[in-house]
Amino acid sequence: MRILTQNIDGLHQRAGSTPRKVLELHGSMREVVCTGCHLRSPTAATLERVAAGEEDPRCTTCGGILKLAVVLFGEHLDPATVAQAEKIAQACQLILAVGSSLRVEPAASLCAVAVNTGARLVIINRDPTPYDDLAVAVVREPIGTALPRITAALAEARTANRPAASR
Incomplete structure (x- = not known):
């Protein structure tokens, strides 16, 4: 099982998902990235620098501007991340x-990628989506x-399908 998420908050990992099983399509607010040399470092370390009085911490390697390692509006997703997500969708x-x-594209189109390679799509959402017909x-x-x-229904079905000796 893999989790492809647009969340940037590490929620899936905090809920117990193995970090290597989670692909954060829009990046992570748990890291900062240098806009110059692209070096990544933990956000906590940068926040400690701010708490110590440094107004705008710069990259310790090149002096570039640090920003949260997330995709902002108007920015493109990392091509390597998109390619990895497409491979996962094709294999599911x-x-x-x-x-x-x-x-939100290209994340939304992963549904079509999966369906086009034979996967079944289930949508759980309050409102209609453009992919409901798939x-x-x-x-x-x-x-x-x-x-x-x-x-709860899945857990009940799983229990009901176990042999009596293992219940």
Whole structure:
């Protein structure tokens, strides 16, 4: 299982997902990147410098401007990250689009990439999306109510399908 996310907050990792299984399409606010030499470092270290009185910390290697390592509006996603996401989508059997309007490209088109290579698409979102017609199932409710209900049903089905000796 892989997680392709537009979140930048590390939520999936904090929830227990293995970091190597999470691909953050829009970057991570847990790191800063130098706009000059592209060196990455932990955000916490830069914030410590600010707390110590440094107004605008610069890259310690080249003196360039540091910014959160996230994709801002008007910036393009990292081509290597997009290529990795497309490979993951092409290899999957099931893709769940959870809580997304599926209007932000190129992330949204990963649904079509997966479906075009034989995957089944399930969309869980309160509102309609442009990819609803490609989905084998659409759950039209807020994820805050849908996900607990779905995970409980899956857990119940898993328990019911276990041999009696292992229950």
